[in-house]
Amino acid sequence: MRAALADRANSVSSDERRTLLALIQVKAFVFDVFGTVVDWRGGVAREAAPFLQRHGAADARPEAFADAWRSRYVPAMRKVIGGERPFVRLDVLHRENLVAMLPEFGIDPNEIAAEELDELNLAWHRLDPWPDSISGLQRLKARHIIAPLSNGNVRLMVDMAKRAGLPWDAILGAEIAQIYKPDPQAYLRTADVLMLKPEEVCLVAAHNDDLAAARKCGLRTAFVARPYERGPAQTVDLKAESDWDVIANDMNELADAVGA
């Protein structure tokens, strides 16, 4: 990659040249996972559908259930980032959020066995990758370290990777850093564990706010567009909102862009 990128840097505009030279330094790509690597909405809806049927909510749209569950994710993490509560892994937040949102669908969580809720909570461990994710990751892995920098906990990421065949070199992220993104320490501790300078690490994400937080910490940034992450009516993160170091339509375009 380094020689190829350096060659290209000699034949392009000065802006592009600066970007290519920056990418030459990158030794690790770390990834947002929910939405960027895997389809959380489709995966959660798939497991929610029989659950809703069993509990008298067959009229509810499983995608709406996924959206409602996901909508409680950021507020729950903010309490940890803000110090209102100590770090707990995402499985714990997901489980609490599930209980809290079931009444929105006319379901009383107290009437459901804990084991059944535990099992539904594992839907987040069984999400499918977007069609380009595995081939793109395999290409990037050849000459770079690849690891999740997700708010998902280690076991969640391990279960997901084993089921889907995601070829991570390591499982990093919030549980290893003991703090959730977008807290700066989530990015900086990840670089530190990899014994890399921030500019040697590139965050790959479909979310402009995640990339903005990573850039503030000195990381390189790659936007991969996922315009259907939130379904056909998605209104946010449809495109790159800043001059991220790489802007790509999928993981293979990212691999192309960095010469992997």
Place this chain on the structure above:
Amino acid sequence: MRAALADRANSVSSDERRTLLALIQVKAFVFDVFGTVVDWRGGVAREAAPFLQRHGAADARPEAFADAWRSRYVPAMRKVIGGERPFVRLDVLHRENLVAMLPEFGIDPNEIAAEELDELNLAWHRLDPWPDSISGLQRLKARHIIAPLSNGNVRLMVDMAKRAGLPWDAILGAEIAQIYKPDPQAYLRTADVLMLKPEEVCLVAAHNDDLAAARKCGLRTAFVARPYERGPAQTVDLKAESDWDVIANDMNELADAVGA
């Protein structure tokens, strides 16, 4: 694995039956790495040889250099375990130990560029697996989580795995636990990150003392004999010194024993 083990449990002695039923519970195999999965002595000696030649110590045996370096490993970790100093990653201890032992070989560390010592320190990142390690790990990975539970730091383990093709599902161990083995927390925090009970985790090691510490924490134990880890004159850990749950001569025998 579970059905096969349960079948075998019906046709064996009561001791063996208890062991097989215990192994049915195991969901993750975690591994000692230096000596158990990879050949540290041969790998360090290979990189020490040209270094010794360059610095006027061509008469020294590279294997003796590896042994001398390794002999400072346990005392250095004990200072961290005992609270004499805060946790630092193994790369830091290896680097300090290297400087401390060079005079034993008639080499003044102050006369060598820091970059050259840094590079030699990375010999520990480039160790080769024993011939059976990769095939055994691949078999075990099919139905279990596999991860290092090594005192080596994350980046060391990642570099080693990428170079050698070790198919870990995650990189766990001392740096994730922020404490070195044999401190009980090294084992217990590893089980906790995996969201498993201690008895659902099996430590694989060529060292009886490591297995004894893991067993005290409630982990299952598998001894894999590595009688040449310390060279042809090895006197310790030649065989299992307790009734570990599995006793095997290599990783494939371990995979056989657990029906993987």
